[in-house]
Amino acid sequence: SQTIHQWPATLVQPVGSPLSLECTVEGTSNPNLYWYRQAAGRGLQLLFYSVGIGQISSEVPQNLSASRPQDRQFILSSKKLLLSDSGFYLCAWSPGTLYQPQHFGDGTRLSIL
């Protein structure tokens, strides 16, 4: 069966520090991969998605970037965090077309001090 791993679960970082969040999927090949941010009590904002290795689509211009160095690995990065980068970050995957059901990781709670 397929599983998705996202870490760390919580992270506290100072303003201006770098960020690297990692997401990996097991049990499937060539998944579509997604990074979302969710503000407290709010909906999901799609940040990036990828349909293949090295293929990244950005939905919102921001302080963040994404990379897909391997088929089942998706990384969210920042060179310098801002206070506004705080939030709950979710990784997800889906098979086939982009409108297939998505399967989510358990998220990373990022607090910027």
Place this chain on the structure above:
Amino acid sequence: SQQGEEDPQALSIQEGENATMNCSYKTSINNLQWYRQNSGRGLVHLILIRSNEREKHSGRLRVTLDTSKKSSSLLITASRAADTASYFCATDARSGNTPLVFGKGTRLSVIA
């Protein structure tokens, strides 16, 4: 935009009652999906209804879709305290291979 909008934003009911949440969207779709999110966790896919379907059941869940009104409803029957969560609808765009767009969600509280 294509974003679905859930209604109400928050709903509080007693255990055993039915909970109904609605979702409206703006453009034609291939399918509409409902997800559940427990506090502090990732979303879990509940049910997918295709544009040519009008109703779908899964256990205590019943989803309807009215493409003429561009709306969907999620009914949870005989609710339990464990149903307390946020519920999101997600829609695609009928044309092109584009990602799902999630609504802002309905926060359901089931009081024991």
